[in-house]
Amino acid sequence: SAVISQKPSRDICQRGTSLTIQCQVDSQVTMMFWYRQQPGQSLTLIATANQGSEATYESGFVIDKFPISRPNLTFSTLTVSNMSPEDSSIYLCSVVVQGGSDTEAFFGQGTRLTVV
């Protein structure tokens, strides 16, 4: 299993500002994933954070809006830049842990962002 800590757990931000979300894992993992869950909606993958290289973004998400850092194998940050009310969502980081024949994706507790 994996223990994932996300900070902050929630925040209320002014439009036009930026927020950086931190994700810390208790073990080394090759890839970390960032998801967005809009109010009452499903989860959508934003990007895959690779250690030592640039993040890989999914369609509809760009680096200028969601810059990601991955300085080591246990930590990543996601920044939501120049925020607007439409960015109000829960942002979750995720990691995959392999154990024998079992593989499981674990999620952090999420960061609930409200943009006013």
Next chain:
Amino acid sequence: GENVEQHPSTLSVQEGDSAVIKCTYSDSASNYFPWYKQELGKRPQLIIDIRSNVGEKKDQRIAVTLNKTAKHFSLHITETQPEDSAVYFCAASGGAGGTSYGKLTFGQGTILTVHP
């Protein structure tokens, strides 16, 4: 890319009844299909998963079936209890290697309510 459709969006059952949630996927290369339970304000938790080399998997009251030909998979919960009330998400991912299991495409979610 992958597209996952989930039905129904809401499901209401009496305690002790069975609940079935169905998902279809579009990418025949997808080979990993997890189901997550998300309680209000909490992170998604894996409840069961199935890989494309298996047709059915059961864990106590929960079972998942996979039909690769038809590209659909289903979650079955028997003897439902009020504690089963939550939002359930199916997901799909493809590619080789464990890290691909982290790139999940989620269904829209099913709100399950179990009435005592």
